[in-house]
Amino acid sequence: GESVGLHLPTLSVQEGDNSIINCAYSNSASDYFIWYKQESGKGPQFIIDIRSNMDKRQGQRVTVLLNKTVKHLSLQIAATQPGDSAVYFCAERTFYGQNFVFGPGTRLSVLP
Amino acid sequence: NAGVMQNPRHLVRRRGQEARLRCSPMKGHSHVYWYRQLPEEGLKFMVYLQKENIIDESGMPKERFSAEFPKEGPSILRIQQVVRGDSAAYFCASSSGQLNTEAFFGQGTRLTVV
Numbered sequence: 001g002e003s004v005g006l007h008l009p010t011l012s013v014q015e016g017d018n019s020i021i022n023c024a025y026s027n028s029a030s031d032y033f034i035w036y037k038q039e040s041g042k043g044p045q046f047i048i049d050i051r052s053n054m055d056k057r058q059g060q061r062v063t064v065l066l067n068k069t070v071k072h073l074s075l076q077i078a079a080t081q082p083g084d085s086a087v088y089f090c091a092e093r094t095f096y097g098q099n100f101v102f103g104p105g106t107r108l109s110v111l112p
Numbered sequence: 113n114a115g116v117m118q119n120p121r122h123l124v125r126r127r128g129q130e131a132r133l134r135c136s137p138m139k140g141h142s143h144v145y146w147y148r149q150l151p152e153e154g155l156k157f158m159v160y161l162q163k164e165n166i167i168d169e170s171g172m173p174k175e176r177f178s179a180e181f182p183k184e185g186p187s188i189l190r191i192q193q194v195v196r197g198d199s200a201a202y203f204c205a206s207s208s209g210q211l212n213t214e215a216f217f218g219q220g221t222r223l224t225v226v
Contacts, residue, residue, distance in 0.1 A: 032211075042219055042220075043116075044155070046214045093212075098168070099160040100145065101157065105153075105154045
């Protein structure tokens with residue numbers, strides 16, 4: 001069936017550098033996307049979302065980019081901090097009333 | 113405004129016993145999702161419910177697993193005759209169901225079958 005996948009299972013970055021986490025999705029009908037952050041032993045926490053009628057959305061230190069042509073989603077974290085260390089998941093939703101499909105996740109490790 | 117509440121946080125069951133996992137959605141939310149997560153893996157969709165209705169149970173195993181979201185009270189994920197392979201973290205999320213709104217997750221129930 002349709003699925004959401006990630007290119008990089010692990011990512012290590014130096015503190016203060018920018019991080020880019022990628023996600024490929026295969027369902028062209030998906031129209032809503034979310035990035036979640038999951039710290040060890042906790043539930044996923046909402047970071048930022050984007051609708052399919054947008055190609056970029058910015059939050060505090062985070063930016064999500066959506067390229068519908070190649071069905072690619074990315075999360076950019078500026079000035080990565082130790083507290084950003086976690087597993088990051090992208091999720092897609094096809095249309096109203098359907099469930100959220102999650103990718104396998106990328107572990108971000110911030111090096112001192 | 114309490115978030116999504118799951119209990120218990122940790123549950124230990126012997127093989128063959130029943131496990132009941134509870135999820136109280138955020139106030140005002142009528143849509144509940146259950147996901148299962150193995151260590152170092154992603155979240156696998158199990159079931160999507162609205163009040164008194166199962167909308168999508170395509171991720172639920174055909175046997176031993178069931179879910180409900182009654183008109184009153186929390187959503188319940190029930191696993192009968194548990195086996196060691198059922199050991200995992202089970203997460204519940206809730207949403208308002210409105211178009212293009214996020215789902216909020218609870219802290220999960222970690223089930224260990226011994």
